[in-house]
Amino acid sequence: xxxxxxxxxxxxxxxxxxxxxxxxxxxxxxxxxxxxxxxxxxxxxxxxxxxxxxxxxxxxxxxxxxxxxxxxxxxxxxxxxxxxxxxxxxxxxxxxxxxxxxxxxxxxxxxxxxxxxxxxxxxxxxxxxxxxxxxxxxxxxxxxxxxxxxxxxxxxxxxxxxxxxxxxxxxxxxxxxxxxxxxxxxxxxxxxxxxxxxxxxxxxxxxxxxxxxxxxxxxxxxxxxxxxxxxxxxxxxxxxxxxxxxxxxxxxxxxxxxxxxxxxxxxxxxxxxxxxxxxxxxxxxxxxxxxxxxxxxxxxxxxxxxxxxxxxxxxxxxxxxxxxxxxxxxxxxxxxxxxxxxxxxxxxxxxxxxxxxxxxxxxxx
Amino acid sequence: xxxxxxxxxxxxxxxxxxxxxxxxxxxxxxxxxxxxxxxxxxxxxxxxxxxxxxxxxxxxxxxxxxxxxxxxxxxxxxxxxxxxxxxxxxxxxxxxxxxxxxxxxxxxxxxxxxxxxxxxxxxxxxxxxxxxxxxxxxxxxxxxxxxxxxxxxxxxxxxxxxxxxxxxxxxxxxxxxxxxxxxxxxxxxxxxxxxxxxxxxxxxxxxxxxxxxxxxxxxxxxxxxxxxxxxxxxxxxxxxxxxxxxxxxxxxxxxxxxxxxxxxxxxxxxxxxxxxxxxxxxxxxxxxxxxxxxxxxxxxxxxxxxxxxxxxxxxxxxxxxxxxxxxxxxxxxxxxxxxxxxxxxxxxxxxxxxxxxxxxxxxxxxxxxxxxxxxxxxxxxxxxxxxxxxxxxxxxxxxxxxxxxxxxxxxxxxxxxxxxxxxxxxxxxxxxxxxxxxxxxxxxxxxxxxxxxxxxxxxxxxxxxxxxxxxxxxxxxxxxxxxxxxxxxxxxxxxxxxxxxxxxxxxxxxxxxxxxxxxxxxxxxxxxxxxxxxxxxxxxxxxxxxxxx
Ligand SMILES: [Zn+2]
Numbered sequence: 001x002x003x004x005x006x007x008x009x010x011x012x013x014x015x016x017x018x019x020x021x022x023x024x025x026x027x028x029x030x031x032x033x034x035x036x037x038x039x040x041x042x043x044x045x046x047x048x049x050x051x052x053x054x055x056x057x058x059x060x061x062x063x064x065x066x067x068x069x070x071x072x073x074x075x076x077x078x079x080x081x082x083x084x085x086x087x088x089x090x091x092x093x094x095x096x097x098x099x100x101x102x103x104x105x106x107x108x109x110x111x112x113x114x115x116x117x118x119x120x121x122x123x124x125x126x127x128x129x130x131x132x133x134x135x136x137x138x139x140x141x142x143x144x145x146x147x148x149x150x151x152x153x154x155x156x157x158x159x160x161x162x163x164x165x166x167x168x169x170x171x172x173x174x175x176x177x178x179x180x181x182x183x184x185x186x187x188x189x190x191x192x193x194x195x196x197x198x199x200x201x202x203x204x205x206x207x208x209x210x211x212x213x214x215x216x217x218x219x220x221x222x223x224x225x226x227x228x229x230x231x232x233x234x235x236x237x238x239x240x241x242x243x244x245x246x247x248x249x250x251x252x253x254x255x256x257x258x259x260x261x262x263x264x265x266x267x268x269x270x271x272x273x274x275x276x277x278x279x280x281x282x283x284x285x286x287x288x289x290x291x292x293x294x295x296x297x298x299x300x301x302x303x304x305x306x307x308x309x310x311x312x313x314x315x316x317x318x319x320x321x322x323x324x325x326x327x328x329x330x331x332x333x334x335x336x337x338x339x340x341x342x343x344x345x346x347x348x349x350x351x352x353x354x355x356x357x358x359x360x361x362x363x364x365x
Numbered sequence: 366x367x368x369x370x371x372x373x374x375x376x377x378x379x380x381x382x383x384x385x386x387x388x389x390x391x392x393x394x395x396x397x398x399x400x401x402x403x404x405x406x407x408x409x410x411x412x413x414x415x416x417x418x419x420x421x422x423x424x425x426x427x428x429x430x431x432x433x434x435x436x437x438x439x440x441x442x443x444x445x446x447x448x449x450x451x452x453x454x455x456x457x458x459x460x461x462x463x464x465x466x467x468x469x470x471x472x473x474x475x476x477x478x479x480x481x482x483x484x485x486x487x488x489x490x491x492x493x494x495x496x497x498x499x500x501x502x503x504x505x506x507x508x509x510x511x512x513x514x515x516x517x518x519x520x521x522x523x524x525x526x527x528x529x530x531x532x533x534x535x536x537x538x539x540x541x542x543x544x545x546x547x548x549x550x551x552x553x554x555x556x557x558x559x560x561x562x563x564x565x566x567x568x569x570x571x572x573x574x575x576x577x578x579x580x581x582x583x584x585x586x587x588x589x590x591x592x593x594x595x596x597x598x599x600x601x602x603x604x605x606x607x608x609x610x611x612x613x614x615x616x617x618x619x620x621x622x623x624x625x626x627x628x629x630x631x632x633x634x635x636x637x638x639x640x641x642x643x644x645x646x647x648x649x650x651x652x653x654x655x656x657x658x659x660x661x662x663x664x665x666x667x668x669x670x671x672x673x674x675x676x677x678x679x680x681x682x683x684x685x686x687x688x689x690x691x692x693x694x695x696x697x698x699x700x701x702x703x704x705x706x707x708x709x710x711x712x713x714x715x716x717x718x719x720x721x722x723x724x725x726x727x728x729x730x731x732x733x734x735x736x737x738x739x740x741x742x743x744x745x746x747x748x749x750x751x752x753x754x755x756x757x758x759x760x761x762x763x764x765x766x767x768x769x770x771x772x773x774x775x776x777x778x779x780x781x782x783x784x785x786x787x788x789x790x791x792x793x794x795x796x797x798x799x800x801x802x803x804x805x806x807x808x809x810x811x812x813x814x815x816x817x818x819x820x821x822x823x824x825x826x827x828x829x830x831x832x833x834x835x836x837x838x839x840x841x842x843x844x845x846x847x848x849x850x851x852x853x854x855x856x857x858x859x860x861x862x863x864x865x866x867x868x869x870x871x872x873x874x875x876x877x878x879x880x881x882x883x884x885x886x887x888x889x890x891x892x893x894x895x896x897x898x899x900x901x902x903x904x905x906x907x908x909x910x911x912x913x914x
Contacts (some may be wrong), residue, residue, distance in 0.1 A: 166430065167451035168439045171500065183375075186391060187384070274384075284453065286442055287377070287504075288848055296378045331437045338431075 007095065017339060022182045026109065027156050029134075030053025031346060036134065036158075040127055042105035043072075045134050046348075055109065057136025058120035059084065059199060070313030072096055074111055076234065080199065083226050096121075098147065114138040116303050117200030118231060124152055133158040133317060139248075139302065140309035141173060144207040145200070145236045151316035156323065158346065159314060161284050162304040164328035170282060170306040176299040177205075177212045180256070180278060184295055188254040191272035192297070195261035195279040198224045200303050202258050203231045205280050206238045209256065209299075217242045219252060221259035221268075249273075282306070366470045367498060369404050369506035379517040382818045385518055392465055393553075402548025403472045407509060408516075408863070411547055412476060417487060417510045419445055429454055431658045434498050435702035439708055443848060446507035453495050453503055470497045470622045473516045473548065475506065489520040517818075519860040521624075536772045539573040539625065551574060568609035572648055572694045572702065573772035574623040576775070577762060577779035581910045584780065585736050588886065593763045594707065595731040595739055597751060598781055599652040599689055600664045600759040602671070602896055606688055606725075607648040607695075616640045620653075624898060628653075631673055638724040649713065650692035655684050655758065661757035664892060672895045689728045690717060691762075702770035709770065731751065731761065739763075743784055760784040787872065788891055789907060792820050792899040793864040796842040798852045799827065807842040807854060808835055810890065812866050813881070816905040820858050823908060826868060829889030838893065849909030860900035867891040873911050 005302040019337045029036050050067035057063050057073075059080035064073070066085035071078065075095040082089055096102065096111040098121065103109070106128075111121040116137040130143035135155040138151055138259055162171075166292035181325065184192060196202040204225045217240040220228060225243060244257060263269060264277045279295040282302025291296035305313060310332060314322060322336045322343040329345035336343035379385045389408070393401045399590040406412045426435060426449045435452065442448040475494065479839035482490055491510070496501050510515040511543035524542065525535040527549075530684045533556070544567035545552055554560035593599060603623040612618050618639040620628045629636055632653075653671065662684075668675075670684050694702055700711050710730075717727045733739040739761060742749035746758045760783035768778040791812035799808035809827040813820035830838065841856075841864055857863050869891035876884035883905075 057803065085522060165438050165441055166434050167442060167448065169451070169500075203841060273411075285376075287447055290378065290425065292848075294380070328437070328441070331434055333436075334431075334433050 006087045015260070016250060027130055029158075031348065038125065039105075041104035041109070041125075043104055043122055048137070053076065053104075053336045054090075055123055056081070057114065057115055057134065060117070060137065063136065063325050064079065070094070074098065074121050078119075079230060080119060080227065083230055084199075084253065087214075112152055113147035113150055115140065115143060115146060116234075118146045118203070118234060119151075120146060122149075122152065123196055124154065130155050132158070134158045135313075135317075136158055137304055138313070139305050140303075140313065141170070143204055143303070144211060145203045145231060149313075153318045155319060156321045157314060157317045157319035158325060158342045159310065159332070160304065160322045161310060161324045161327035161329050161332045163306050164310060164324065164332040166307045166331065168282060168285055168302075168306045169308055170285070170302050171300055174206060176280070176305055177208050180209075180297065180299060181212065181214060183276065184254055184256070185279075187274075187276060189314050190274040190276045191249075191255055191257055192278055193257045193259055193264055193269055193272065193279075194266045194299070195277065195295075196301075197281075197303075198260050199227050200268065201280055202260075202303065203228055203236060204303065205258060205299075205301065205319070206241070207236060209257075210237065210239050214256070215239065216255065219244050219247060219255055219257040221257070221263055222288050223260050223263075224258065293350050298323070298365060314339075314341075366472050366475060366506065367496075367502040369400065370498070371473045372404070373407075373508075373514070373516055374501045375507050376518060380818065384523065385522060386526055386529065387819075389518070389523060390529045393526060394532055395567075398550055399473050399548030400471060402550060402553065402737070404474050405470075405523060405527060405549055406476075406547035407514065408518055409520040411520075412509070417491065419511060421488060422446070422449055425449070425495075425702075426452060445594055446511060446513065447504055448501055449495075450503035450507055454502075455496050455498070455503070470494060476511075476547070479510065489554060499613070500589040509603060515857055515859050515862045517859045519898075521648060521900070522860075527552065527556060531558070536573050539571070539772065541570075543567045543570045543625070543863065544783040553763075560680070561599055561683060566612075568607075568611045569607040569617045569619040569648075571605060571607065571619075571621045571625040572770075573625070574603070574650070575770050575772055575779065576623070576774040577764075577781040578725065578776065579775060579910070581761065581778040581906055585620070588738070588763075590733065590735055592767070594710070594766050595733055595742075596691065596728050596762050596784070597815070598756045598762045599654060599661065599762040600729065600757050601654040601661075601667055603650075603653040604636075604653045604688065605648060605650055605694070606635075606639055608642060608644065609646045622896070624901070631676060632672065633676060634681045635688065635724055638722050642721045643719075643793070644721075645697055647693065647716065648695040648696065649688075649690050650714075651688040651690040652724075654687045656687040657685065663757060663848060668892075668895070674892050677713060686724070688725050688781065690725060691728050692770065705767040705769065706764050707739070709765040739782075742784060742852045746784075758784065787911070788867055788869045789814060789823075790865050790894060790897065790902045791823060791868050792858050792902045793842075793856050794822055794868055795819055795857045796838075796854050796856055799892075804837075806835060806839045810866065812837070812868060813858070814903045814905050814908065818860075820899075821905060823879070823881045823883060824868065824870070824888040826866075826884040826890050828887040829869070829891060830893070834890075834893060846896070858899060861898055863899040864893035865892055865897040865899055865902050873908060881905060881908070883912060 013168045029038050034049055034051060039129060039256060041365055043055055044051045045055045046057055046063040047054050048065060054068040054071045056077055064081050064124040070093040071090040071093045078093045078095055079169040098111055098113055101108055101110050103196040108126040112126040114120040114122045114136050116139055125132045137160050142148060152285050194205060196205050208220055219242050221236040222245050250273060255274045261279055262272040269275050276297060277314050278297035278299055280299040280301040282304055283289045284298030284300045322341050323346040324332045325346050325348050328336050333345055376385060376388050379388060428454050436451055439448045439767050460780050478490055494506055498506060501658060521535055524538040528538050529537050541563050551563040605621045608618045618636045619856060620632055622628055656669045670686060690713055693709050693716055696744055712725055731742050743761050747755035751758055758780060763780040791814050793810055794813045795811040796807035797809040799806055811822050811825045813822040842854055845857045846854040847857050868888050870885040870888040873885040874884045
């Protein structure tokens with residue numbers, strides 16, 4: 001430890017942050033029980049528990065937690081955290097502009113667009129000529145609701161791998177929206193309930209529907225109203241949106257209703273005419289997963305990079321060392337080693353819950 | 366092929382029968398000949414070509430994908446065809462090449478090529494097709510050619526969809542079905558009013574079977590004993606024996622299950638005898654049994670003859686097959702089905718008395734005046750005429766004397782009154798490894814019955830079978846696993862695919878802990894119904910009726 005620390009500029013860790021068994025020192029960052037920690041700048045990235053200073057990649061609940069003393073994140077992420085957790089979500093909050101450089105102690109820090117959801121960012125760290133990028137969650141496909149991903153060259157790249165298996169090659173999103181519209185034609189008397197994560201996916205699906213020329217009102221579950229209003233205030237156009245709470249459900253034949261995935265199997269869904277359960281998620285690529293959830297119309301729409309997106313991104317960073325966080329790390333590390341990279345899985349426990357529908361924890365959100 | 370695949374994919378996710386029907390009818394309406402005909406053949410299991418072995422598909426993907434990545438992917442997906450469909454390194458949808466002649470690949474091309482392809486051509490053909498298809502297309506193709514297409518649609522439902530095109534009933538389709546072949550141009554022409562009903566060129570066609578309802582205690586009050594005839598319900602396999610004469614004058618004999626599945630090949634001994642019956646043409650309804658020294662053997666003995674790929678001379682000698690006749694449906698050019706049962710029965714008796722050989726006899730009527738009489742007979746068939754055959758009786762059939770032979774399960778005409786009221790035909794859904802010396806075998810079975818179009822679990826049993834049966838069940842579970850959850854395997858359970866278990870139990874209680882609302886006391890596997898398709902398993906209403914009784 002000491003030798004490696006000396007070589008990479010990591011200081012000796014305070015006792016409560018001492019690395020446990022499976023934790024590795026990762027250049028500028030260390031993996032501690034409290035999350036990814038930068039000792040040189042004394043801050044954490046996406047820590048699962050309250051800390052003195054947190055840098056937050058995006059507002060999904062498995063990355064952004066309330067109760068930190070100080071939070072540094074994009075303006076949009078801070079606003080979304082305030083909507084979800086209330087204005088007192090942190091002791092103090094500082095907005096980081098995309099592409100700006102700022103110093104935390106000796107560490108140069110920068111936020112760069114990740115293309116995952118509104119406000120999502122990768123975090124670049126530089127110390128003594130070494131650069132490290134934490135990807136957060138990201139995707140490469142264009143998304144009308146947020147800024148597109150920009151690859152950043154670095155020495156060490158910490159990537160997500162939610163869909164890190166070669167079976168995940170997401171089809172064209174427009175084709176999935178066509179599938180939904182085609183179903184409305186076959187079953188014009190059934191309410192089409194589209195399960196989508198409240199933050200990001202729901203708004204993206206609505207924007208995609210409008211881009212495909214769908215001009216009927218879209219009905220929205222109460223849990224998504226405030227987040228959607230914020231997206232609209234940031235300039236994302238949704239056309240006419242109506243609240244389910246104010247509508248007579250029995251009359252919503254042939255209408256599209258956007259709701260959280262958990263609501264699909266809820267008593268909530270029963271009042272609709274012969275409801276058809278659709279679900280917009282990358283997991284829908286695998287039939288058994290869709291069937292397990294009783295989904296009738298799986299829509300493969302993902303806010304995470306697919307296999308090809310992961311591979312292309314890793315190449316574009318030019319990294320020499322790859323660390324693979326939540327998801328299917330084994331396949332990606334195997335591939336990267338085959339490419340001559342140093343590659344290791346990195347087990348961060350808290351991640352991968354909010355937007356991974358297969359975890360029970362995701363369902364309420 | 367991509368269009369057919371997208372349709373199958375959609376159908377496989379649809380839960381309700383009515384909506385499945387809608388999807389099928391819409392697809393058949395919108396798809397031109399002969400594509401829709403081959404699609405119908407795929408849905409009804411009527412496509413017959415040499416199926417590709419999983420080994421061939423593994424070899425194709427091994428040549429294209431890193432073995433570690435394949436292994437991790439297969440573990441995650443759990444289904445070979447789907448894993449390969451997802452992994453296949455095909456060009457993007459946008460710049461996908463069409464098949465050889467520049468047009469998209471058609472299902473009919475695949476069917477035609479598979480009918481003629483030699484073994485050595487198959488890998489090449491298959492990889493060309495996989496290159497030409499999208500992911501859903503690859504999935505459907507691989508499922509189709511490995512014979513593992515399971516989309517939760519029965520042949521009956523598919524025929525109902527065809528019937529809907531012409532405003533007819535599935536039974537009208539069944540009438541002509543056995544004379545038809547893919548791509549069913551004549552059938553669709555009939556449905557669309559372009560041509561007359563296809564002439565049945567089949568000299569020995571199947572007549573859709575008439576089935577009975579389970580009688581409930583409350584039913585008796587409303588039924589007059591004098592209007593009914595009773596007969597034993599034999600513990601064998603319900604069959605239909607049909608004999609006719611082909612255009613060339615040759616006699617054709619066929620044996621069908623009650624769903625119209627052709628069982629002839631497994632019973633050459635019986636077919637010989639049927640062909641020798643001195644009658645030009647007939648169709649009769651009866652029970653397939655094994656008789657030795659004039660005695661009916663138990664169902665477990667008959668099972669030795671069921672689901673056999675080959676029939677040895679020894680098997681034929683040791684287990685001589687027999688038909689005990691209940692009903693006569695056609696006789697010498699006459700359709701008897703529009704006659705009352707009592708008249709058909711008289712004709713049947715005359716037909717049998719005229720001499721039909723040793724392998725065919727008449728199932729006797731059980732005399733009774735009151736329901737109480739009949740209850741006694743049911744309790745002790747030995748004293749009421751069944752003699753030594755009593756062990757092979759599973760109850761009574763009550764048939765209205767004036768009942769016409771109506772396909773399906775018409776209400777109020779035929780009832781079955783089982784000897785042991787506490788048995789139910791359930792479908793195997795999950796299997797779990799046993800304990801102790803059974804820990805290497807899947808020996809704990811969770812089974813379900815139908816509620817609407819879904820199976821709902823009603824109990825769990827881990828005894829009632831022999832060691833030999835356990836070994837067979839274990840093999841079945843391993844070969845038909847669709848999901849794994851730790852020590853538990855989910856076994857295929859669709860209307861047309863799955864295993865029916867006859868479950869015996871001591872009683873039934875209401876239960877709020879079970880999704881089905883009922884809990885069985887001491888359930889055990891009474892027998893394995895290898896012969897019965899899951900769509901014929903019991904429904905939750907049967908159990909709910911027991912609760913009320
Ligand atoms: Zn996220």
